[in-house]
Amino acid sequence: MHYSDTVRPSNETALPAIALGGGTIAIWIANLVGLWWVTPLFGFLIGLLPLPGRRSYAVAALAGAVGWGLGLLWLNFQESVGSAASVVAGIMGFGSHGSVVIVLTLLLAAILGLVGAWIGRSLRRVVETRFVDPYGQL
Amino acid sequence: MMARRRGNTLFGRLVNLAAALVVGGAVLFVSARGFGPLPPFGPAFVPGTGVWSVAADARLPTTEVLHLPELQRPATVVFEHLGTAHIRAATDHDLWLVNGYLHARFRLFQLDLLRRLGEGLLSQAVGSAALDSDKFELKLGLRRTAEAEWRQLPANDPARLALLAYSKGVNDGIQELESHHNLPVLFKLLGYQPKSWTPIDTLVVQGDETQDLDFTDTPLDYALLVRHLGYQRTMRWFPVLPVNGQHPYDPGPYQGGPPAPIPSQASVGTPASALVSVLATELAALPPGAVHRYGASNNWAVDGTKTASGKPLLAGDPHLHQTLPAIWYELSGDSPGFHFSGVGIPGTPGIIIGRNRHISWSLTDTQNQSTLYYLERTDQRHRYYWRGAWHPMRRLHYAIPVKGSSATHYEVDLTVHGPLTTSARVPGHGLAIWWAGALPSSDIDALLGVMRASTFDQFRRALGVWHAPTQNFIYADDGGNIGIIAPGYYPIVPRGIPWLPLPGLGPSDVAGTIPYGDVPQAYDPPNHILFSANQRPVTGAYPYYIGTSLDFFDTGYRAARIQRVLSGGSHLSVASMEALQNDVHDFLAQEIVPKLLAAVPVRGLTPLQRRARAQLARWDGGMTARSPAASIWWYFWQRYLRDTFDPWWSAAHVPSSRFHSVRVGSGLAPLDEDLEDWTLHDQGNAVFSPPEGPHRTAGEVMRRAFVEAVGQLADRLGPDPTTWRWGTLHKRTIESFAQVSSLQYGPRASGGDPWTVNAADGGMTSSAGPSWRFIMDWGNGRAQGVYPGGQSENPLSPWYRNQINAWWKGLYYPLLSAAAAAHRRGAIVWTMHR
Numbered sequence: 001m002h003y004s005d006t007v008r009p010s011n012e013t014a015l016p017a018i019a020l021g022g023g024t025i026a027i028w029i030a031n032l033v034g035l036w037w038v039t040p041l042f043g044f045l046i047g048l049l050p051l052p053g054r055r056s057y058a059v060a061a062l063a064g065a066v067g068w069g070l071g072l073l074w075l076n077f078q079e080s081v082g083s084a085a086s087v088v089a090g091i092m093g094f095g096s097h098g099s100v101v102i103v104l105t106l107l108l109a110a111i112l113g114l115v116g117a118w119i120g121r122s123l124r125r126v127v128e129t130r131f132v133d134p135y136g137q138l
Numbered sequence: 139m140m141a142r143r144r145g146n147t148l149f150g151r152l153v154n155l156a157a158a159l160v161v162g163g164a165v166l167f168v169s170a171r172g173f174g175p176l177p178p179f180g181p182a183f184v185p186g187t188g189v190w191s192v193a194a195d196a197r198l199p200t201t202e203v204l205h206l207p208e209l210q211r212p213a214t215v216v217f218e219h220l221g222t223a224h225i226r227a228a229t230d231h232d233l234w235l236v237n238g239y240l241h242a243r244f245r246l247f248q249l250d251l252l253r254r255l256g257e258g259l260l261s262q263a264v265g266s267a268a269l270d271s272d273k274f275e276l277k278l279g280l281r282r283t284a285e286a287e288w289r290q291l292p293a294n295d296p297a298r299l300a301l302l303a304y305s306k307g308v309n310d311g312i313q314e315l316e317s318h319h320n321l322p323v324l325f326k327l328l329g330y331q332p333k334s335w336t337p338i339d340t341l342v343v344q345g346d347e348t349q350d351l352d353f354t355d356t357p358l359d360y361a362l363l364v365r366h367l368g369y370q371r372t373m374r375w376f377p378v379l380p381v382n383g384q385h386p387y388d389p390g391p392y393q394g395g396p397p398a399p400i401p402s403q404a405s406v407g408t409p410a411s412a413l414v415s416v417l418a419t420e421l422a423a424l425p426p427g428a429v430h431r432y433g434a435s436n437n438w439a440v441d442g443t444k445t446a447s448g449k450p451l452l453a454g455d456p457h458l459h460q461t462l463p464a465i466w467y468e469l470s471g472d473s474p475g476f477h478f479s480g481v482g483i484p485g486t487p488g489i490i491i492g493r494n495r496h497i498s499w500s501l502t503d504t505q506n507q508s509t510l511y512y513l514e515r516t517d518q519r520h521r522y523y524w525r526g527a528w529h530p531m532r533r534l535h536y537a538i539p540v541k542g543s544s545a546t547h548y549e550v551d552l553t554v555h556g557p558l559t560t561s562a563r564v565p566g567h568g569l570a571i572w573w574a575g576a577l578p579s580s581d582i583d584a585l586l587g588v589m590r591a592s593t594f595d596q597f598r599r600a601l602g603v604w605h606a607p608t609q610n611f612i613y614a615d616d617g618g619n620i621g622i623i624a625p626g627y628y629p630i631v632p633r634g635i636p637w638l639p640l641p642g643l644g645p646s647d648v649a650g651t652i653p654y655g656d657v658p659q660a661y662d663p664p665n666h667i668l669f670s671a672n673q674r675p676v677t678g679a680y681p682y683y684i685g686t687s688l689d690f691f692d693t694g695y696r697a698a699r700i701q702r703v704l705s706g707g708s709h710l711s712v713a714s715m716e717a718l719q720n721d722v723h724d725f726l727a728q729e730i731v732p733k734l735l736a737a738v739p740v741r742g743l744t745p746l747q748r749r750a751r752a753q754l755a756r757w758d759g760g761m762t763a764r765s766p767a768a769s770i771w772w773y774f775w776q777r778y779l780r781d782t783f784d785p786w787w788s789a790a791h792v793p794s795s796r797f798h799s800v801r802v803g804s805g806l807a808p809l810d811e812d813l814e815d816w817t818l819h820d821q822g823n824a825v826f827s828p829p830e831g832p833h834r835t836a837g838e839v840m841r842r843a844f845v846e847a848v849g850q851l852a853d854r855l856g857p858d859p860t861t862w863r864w865g866t867l868h869k870r871t872i873e874s875f876a877q878v879s880s881l882q883y884g885p886r887a888s889g890g891d892p893w894t895v896n897a898a899d900g901g902m903t904s905s906a907g908p909s910w911r912f913i914m915d916w917g918n919g920r921a922q923g924v925y926p927g928g929q930s931e932n933p934l935s936p937w938y939r940n941q942i943n944a945w946w947k948g949l950y951y952p953l954l955s956a957a958a959a960a961h962r963r964g965a966i967v968w969t970m971h972r
Binding site: 121125 | 146147148157165180181184185188189192323
């Protein structure tokens with residue numbers, strides 16, 4: 001067992017679940033006012049957390065996709081997201097396949113979360129190596 | 139195991155961090171800023187404020203109270219269910235302010251695109267694909283002209299005040315859309331925000347329209363034709379005065395001096411010819427609308443002696459590129475100084491076509507020559523030779539911002555005649571462009587005067603400051619009068635041949651313009667009708683040169699049809715006007731088909747050809763979408779043109795494959811007129827016999843063309859002529875203004891052709907035609923209109939294209955006053971306060 005990935009067993013599921021729930025809501029609310037960069041920022045913060053294994057990636061990607069997906073779902077209660085997607089797809093040269101735009105949007109959200117998590121986790125591991133495990137033995 | 143261990147060393151983790159920073163940084167950078175053609179994905183697609191707001195923005199307005207900080211007094215806007223807006227303002231300032239606000243709320247991307255087009259800033263928004271257009275616009279100098287116009291406006295000039303108020307309104311609209319994250323979807327996908335609107339932007343938009351209507355390359359075409367066909371033959375086939383009558387609305391008598399003599403011989407030397415090729419190539423690459431191509435638009439007025447009501451009727455349908463959103467925005471305005479309704483151009487205040495309480499008016503393009511080209515002698519020290527001395531050119535430096543790359547530096551050299559085109563292939567020479575549209579014109583002042591006028595005298599006086607584009611303004615009033623006048627610059631060149639590139643040495647400089655009192659005009663004519671359809675407005679006795687038969691003036695077939703219907707009519711009504719505006723009878727076909735039938739007797743034809751001939755024999759010239767005869771006629775005429783002229787073009791090596799503007803076809807109007815004339819009056823003309831070929835007559839060429847046309851149609855549509863419907867071949871598309879094909883309407887089977895009153899210009903898939911149909915009945919004081927589009931540019935809005943079906947069916951909507959609109963069912967009211 002690696003030190004950096006060590007958490008108490010009770011936290012193995014609780015912390016990721018809390019992070020996922022909190023992150024999703026934070027991303028959703030931030031997106032309502034256009035703060036798209038909250039998604040990679042959240043991923044970065046998740047990456048800094050000592051979650052077991054590579055769960056930080058899963059949490060960041062999922063929170064991004066679900067946060068953005070919730071935003072679209074919320075919009076769909078008021079307007080037709082499908083129609084908007086079709087218009088955008090047409091302009092971007094995807095014909096009338098609005099679903100492509102929706103899938104790409106969710107993929108973008110997941111990628112933003114992932115790259116944030118990647119940077120955060122990489123930074124944490126360097127810091128841990130430098131200050132916690134100066135010999136790089138962990 | 140080893141790999142994992144390496145990854146856990148400090149070095150491995152640093153490498154991982156570096157990779158994360160590089161890859162993650164790249165992803166975040168592209169997401170934030172975009173890259174090349176890619177939009178900034180983050181802000182563009184974020185659910186709350188990104189492209190998804192296109193759906194929310196499409197919601198129709200609701201009755202509500204709005205706050206505009208610059209308003210002087212409370213104002214209201216009433217929206218009809220169609221989207222037509224009616225402004226009621228307590229001051230003139232507020233009228234223009236709300237006008238600007240409405241344009242921004244419903245047409246902001248169109249506004250921005252129009253100003254970018256004219257200011258040479260398209261590349262900044264869309265990338266290097268627009269660089270040629272930007273360079274040309276900077277060379278032509280719409281922005282320079284707009285700045286000069288703005289500088290010339292006195293501090294308290296009504297146009298200056300209107301432009302300032304209008305700009306404030308647009309900026310209020312921009313601010314509101316930005317603060318609600320509701321900018322049009324194309325801003326979000328292109329990744330930029332509109333900058334503030336200024337009065338100069340409005341004047342640039344005015345310049346865009348002037349360019350579309352007034353900037354021509356005809357002297358370059360003449361130069362190409364003269365170079366290859368010779369001057370005599372060119373002028374015989376492309377004469378100054380058309381060979382057909384054209385029904386001028388101003389038949390004289392004329393004032394002014396006698397016309398200056400024009401030499402009958404000329405040639406185009408090598409330097410000019412090479413420069414013509416360079417410039418013609420440059421112009422051919424420009425987007426639609428940069429060079430005036432199509433001769434179209436109709437307007438007419440009949441006085442009370444010919445109408446059922448005893449009061450005048452006026453009708454107008456300007457033919458322009460038909461786009462979504464349309465070039466028109468429909469509105470009415472009521473303020474202490476103004477009471478109008480009609481259509482205006484987004485980006486400019488007020489209306490251009492419409493009515494007020496006492497008068498009504500509509501426009502067509504006069505199409506006189508407004509562009510001249512000068513061959514300049516130049517040296518390596520950036521000088522040009524003029525009036526016996528060398529003069530320094532004025533050099534302007536531009537940095538064109540280009541999306542996704544560094545700015546492109548571009549220099550424009552100006553001579554006394556205008557911007558210069560040069561080529562490394564022709565050292566020591568350049569071709570300068572003199573264009574009336576580059577001279578300041580007080581169009582806004584003129585339109586404000588027109589909107590306020592209540593008599594023809596006031597109307598005429600107001601238009602005295604209108605210089606470009608030259609337009610035929612038709613007029614009818616509640617006093618029973620009708621009139622027409624074509625204000626604008628008509629350049630007078632004292633020496634040289636103005637339809638060819640002129641020597642830039644001085645003697646051929648523009649000496650002035652036709653005095654306003656002498657420009658084409660008529661008032662309460664004895665035949666009780668007035669009309670213009672881009673035909674030559676004056677007879678051959680007119681003492682000034684104003685242009686030739688080759689894309690300055692139209693063929694005159696629409697004018698002839700209008701003349702035939704109006705002069706033969708009595709008790710004319712609104713229904714008569716509607717029928718004429720939607721008329722698709724081809725005047726030329728009605729003239730020629732009897733000659734064709736005589737030239738192609740039944741005997742000797744194959745069964746297929748007989749059936750095709752039978753279609754023509756019972757045809758009335760109607761170019762309806764369902765008509766097989768229309769297809770046969772059109773294919774026949776195109777073949778007839780080519781069979782007659784192509785041998786001459788080939789023998790003379792006219793570069794028609796390189797320059798489409800000189801290709802044999804109906805784009806060269808004088809060839810239609812020549813062939814019409816010879817077919818009707820001179821069937822033995824030598825032109826029917828190819829150079830060094832066998833002797834032929836018109837009849838023989840017609841037979842050949844008929845057989846070829848039937849063969850082509852059978853190959854394309856099958857062996858049954860009853861199924862050769864015109865609409866199968868001929869379509870109409872309402873294109874996207876932003877050139878996005880998914881946002882266009884059509885193509886849809888369509889009747890009409892370039893010569894029908896209900897015109898279809900732009901080829902077999904037409905993209906130009908009646909952009910607005912307007913009828914004013916002074917018998918009951920009511921007006922009606924329709925345009926193929928809608929008031930909103932948002933593709934999801936119910937007002938995006940809600941008038942297209944009515945337009946297509948020939949239906950109209952009433953032009954209401956604000957008071958009448960407020961009482962209509964479904965009216966929406968904005969109450970506006972500071």
